[in-house]
Amino acid sequence: MHNKNNLKGWLYLLPALVFVGVFMVYPLIDVMVYSVEEGYNFASQSYNGVGLYNYSYVLHDPYFLQAIKNTFILVMITVPLSTTIALLISLALNSISKLKDLFQTIFFLPYVTNTLAVGLVFMILFKKTAYSDGLINMFVNLFGGRSIDFITGSYSAKMFVMCLYTIWVVLPFKILILTSALASVPKVYYSAAEVDGTGSFRTFYKITLPMISPMIFYLVITGFIGAFKAYSDEVALFGTDLNSAGMNTIVGYIYDMLYGNSGGYPSFASAAAIILFAIVLTITVINLMVSRKVAVK
Amino acid sequence: MKIVLEHLTKQFISRHDANEIVTAVNDFDFEIPDGKLVGLLGPSGCGKSTTLNLICGLEVPTEGKIYFGDLDVTNLPPENRGVGMVFQNYALYPHFTVRQNIVFPLENLKGEEKMTREQMNEKAMEVAKLVQIDTLMERKPSELSGGQQQRVAIARALVKTPGVLLLDEPLSNLDARLRLQTREQIRRIQKETGITTIFVTHDQEEAMSISDLIIVMKDGVMQQMGEPQDVYNHPVNLFVAKFLGTPAINVFDGEIKNKKLYIGDDCIGKCDADDQEVYVGIRPEGFIPSEKGSLKCRFDRIETTGRDTSVVCHNEHCISDEDVRAIVDSDEKIVHKDGITRFDLRKGKYHIFSKKDEKVIDA
Ligand SMILES: Nc1ncnc2c1ncn2[C@@H]1O[C@H](COP(=O)(O)OP(=O)(O)OP(=O)(O)O)[C@@H](O)[C@H]1O
Ligand SMILES: [Mg+2]
Numbered sequence: 001m002h003n004k005n006n007l008k009g010w011l012y013l014l015p016a017l018v019f020v021g022v023f024m025v026y027p028l029i030d031v032m033v034y035s036v037e038e039g040y041n042f043a044s045q046s047y048n049g050v051g052l053y054n055y056s057y058v059l060h061d062p063y064f065l066q067a068i069k070n071t072f073i074l075v076m077i078t079v080p081l082s083t084t085i086a087l088l089i090s091l092a093l094n095s096i097s098k099l100k101d102l103f104q105t106i107f108f109l110p111y112v113t114n115t116l117a118v119g120l121v122f123m124i125l126f127k128k129t130a131y132s133d134g135l136i137n138m139f140v141n142l143f144g145g146r147s148i149d150f151i152t153g154s155y156s157a158k159m160f161v162m163c164l165y166t167i168w169v170v171l172p173f174k175i176l177i178l179t180s181a182l183a184s185v186p187k188v189y190y191s192a193a194e195v196d197g198t199g200s201f202r203t204f205y206k207i208t209l210p211m212i213s214p215m216i217f218y219l220v221i222t223g224f225i226g227a228f229k230a231y232s233d234e235v236a237l238f239g240t241d242l243n244s245a246g247m248n249t250i251v252g253y254i255y256d257m258l259y260g261n262s263g264g265y266p267s268f269a270s271a272a273a274i275i276l277f278a279i280v281l282t283i284t285v286i287n288l289m290v291s292r293k294v295a296v297k
Numbered sequence: 298m299k300i301v302l303e304h305l306t307k308q309f310i311s312r313h314d315a316n317e318i319v320t321a322v323n324d325f326d327f328e329i330p331d332g333k334l335v336g337l338l339g340p341s342g343c344g345k346s347t348t349l350n351l352i353c354g355l356e357v358p359t360e361g362k363i364y365f366g367d368l369d370v371t372n373l374p375p376e377n378r379g380v381g382m383v384f385q386n387y388a389l390y391p392h393f394t395v396r397q398n399i400v401f402p403l404e405n406l407k408g409e410e411k412m413t414r415e416q417m418n419e420k421a422m423e424v425a426k427l428v429q430i431d432t433l434m435e436r437k438p439s440e441l442s443g444g445q446q447q448r449v450a451i452a453r454a455l456v457k458t459p460g461v462l463l464l465d466e467p468l469s470n471l472d473a474r475l476r477l478q479t480r481e482q483i484r485r486i487q488k489e490t491g492i493t494t495i496f497v498t499h500d501q502e503e504a505m506s507i508s509d510l511i512i513v514m515k516d517g518v519m520q521q522m523g524e525p526q527d528v529y530n531h532p533v534n535l536f537v538a539k540f541l542g543t544p545a546i547n548v549f550d551g552e553i554k555n556k557k558l559y560i561g562d563d564c565i566g567k568c569d570a571d572d573q574e575v576y577v578g579i580r581p582e583g584f585i586p587s588e589k590g591s592l593k594c595r596f597d598r599i600e601t602t603g604r605d606t607s608v609v610c611h612n613e614h615c616i617s618d619e620d621v622r623a624i625v626d627s628d629e630k631i632v633h634k635d636g637i638t639r640f641d642l643r644k645g646k647y648h649i650f651s652k653k654d655e656k657v658i659d660a
Contacts, residue, residue, distance in 0.1 A: 191355055192388040196402035197376025206401075210392040
């Protein structure tokens with residue numbers, strides 16, 4: 001009886017398992033296989049050995065190291081910052097009563113707006129053209145500063161724009177999640193806290209934060225994963241040749257290895273992809289462990 | 298601490314229609330004596346919770362004043378009033394243990410009142426013992442039964458030794474047996490601490506059984522206040538008479554004619570008031586079966602529930618329910634001739650109300 005039921009269960013799962021197998025597990029294994037095949041030749045589909053040379057090559061490639069550095073800076077700055085800013089905005093939204101819906105809509109608009117439109121806005125803000133140095137530089141000039149080249153200038157200026165852009169793009173979704181998380185905290189807890197004379201900061205820290213912590217962890221985990229996979233936003237800002245701009249990301253490097261100017265190296269790309277996979281996996285496991293520990297506490 | 302409400306009124310803008318104003322509490326003007334357990338009683342939506350919220354300071358009155366003792370607390374924030382509040386669904390913080398929940402109000406204390414960790418734990422243990430949850434201190438609220446959660450909530454409300462304890466429907470989430478137990482606990486805790494306590498309920502039996510005083514309200518208006526038995530025996534209007542007592546009072550259409558009180562053609566007693574149409578409310582225990590009784594009813598059946606024997610019969614003038622219910626002695630013989638039972642009425646167990654304003658008329 002038990003076995004029969006088990007079989008039935010697996011049968012129901014079969015379609016999903018087939019899809020997961022074909023589109024997730026098989027490619028992953030395939031990429032792993034590629035990544036250890038040395039001297040793979042695209043035209044003849046042959047290779048001359050198995051080993052870790054691809055990994056060694058990638059890990060010694062200055063472009064890859066630059067990409068790793070960029071990605072880590074991006075992740076470490078944008079995830080905490082965007083989550084904090086989203087939380088502050090959500091708290092503000094939650095505390096106003098008038099026009100709340102209107103503001104919520106306004107803050108959510110960028111989420112449904114085309115990325116290209118957002119890119120355009122950033123161009124107007126930051127890009128130097130024949131006619132102007134960009135809106136931000138106009139202000140910089142107004143206060144007596146010299147124009148900064150955000151798109152082709154110094155590394156820190158470019159990194160600044162890149163982080164700002166990423167935060168801007170991920171903010172609406174986080175605000176949406178956090179405002180609904182805040183709204184779902186039962187009002188009676190705040191009444192109880194008020195009767196007990198709890199200050200507003202303590203109320204936030206001791207009551208609100210623990211109650212919305214599952215949502216915050218969700219945002220942090222998906223935020224990390226999303227930021228590690230960043231690529232398209234960088235292209236939108238700095239163009240396709242990210243390596244020479246010094247603004248490449250890990251995914252960008254993988255793409256370049258496959259199809260870019262230096263393309264045609266699936267083995268190197270695979271090795272880089274596996275390294276990215278390992279990084280994301282590690283970070284996610286750490287995140288989950290931390291969140292579980294905090295939740296138990 | 299005695300609580301004085303002076304012309305206290307609270308109005309809300311209606312949730313449904315912004316142009317409509319709901320008067321949740323209408324001109325409350327009375328005094329709750331020190332150290333009493335007071336039951337605030339009324340149907341759903343009559344403003345009980347709003348009254349408690351006004352007293353504890355979560356709501357600001359539209360008009361009127363509140364005094365604790367001689368101190369005007371109308372404009373004091375909740376934490377400066379010295380009140381403890383138990384919310385309807387307890388509002389225990391789910392991520393804290395029982396101990397952390399109880400200690401939480403103490404951690405908020407500032408200045409001179411500030412306590413050391415040991416003092417806090419000691420104090421928490423003291424109230425936990427009082428409500429008998431001292432063995433559950435390290436559990437989370439989700440690991441407790443409803444009755445235990447209830448007691449944790451009371452402990453948290455008591456830990457700052459408030460002058461006033463407020464409980465909003467403290468028993469409504471408990472099953473019948475636990476309700477009985479818990480209400481006795483509340484009674485005991487109140488007696489031991491001597492804290493002036495107001496508890497809200499819409500269950501009249503609950504209020505009657507443990508309160509020193511009950512306050513009956515309807516649609517934001519205080520109807521009557523007094524000792525439970527007194528209010529039961531001398532209701533000031535039809536609403537109070539109907540609200541108190543199970544089984545409920547039987548209400549009949551009646552008439553006063555020439556100083557005599559009639560239900561239909563049956564003259565059931567004398568009355569000094571002027572001739573008029575009235576309601577007659579007869580408590581179930583107010584019927585005395587008697588062969589020569591003045592009130593005639595069509596006999597239907599006899600019901601025995603536990604220790605009560607009730608005679609169920611019909612009378613076309615009864616408007617409260619299709620059945621007239623009379624509780625009688627179990628060894629009383631019920632005689633019915635041609636399907637008609639006759640009753641005499643027990644003095645003081647029936648009340649006459651004017652049809653105009655439903656106020657009581659003295660017999
Ligand atoms: N914040 C508010 N805004 C608008 N109307 C309110 C508000 N709070 C209460 N009311 C209204 O005031 C009236 C009294 O509400 P209250 O919660 O005090 O009733 P209650 O006696 O506690 O009822 P219940 O037994 O159902 O808890 C109701 O008509 C309610 O709709
Ligand atoms: Mg209520």
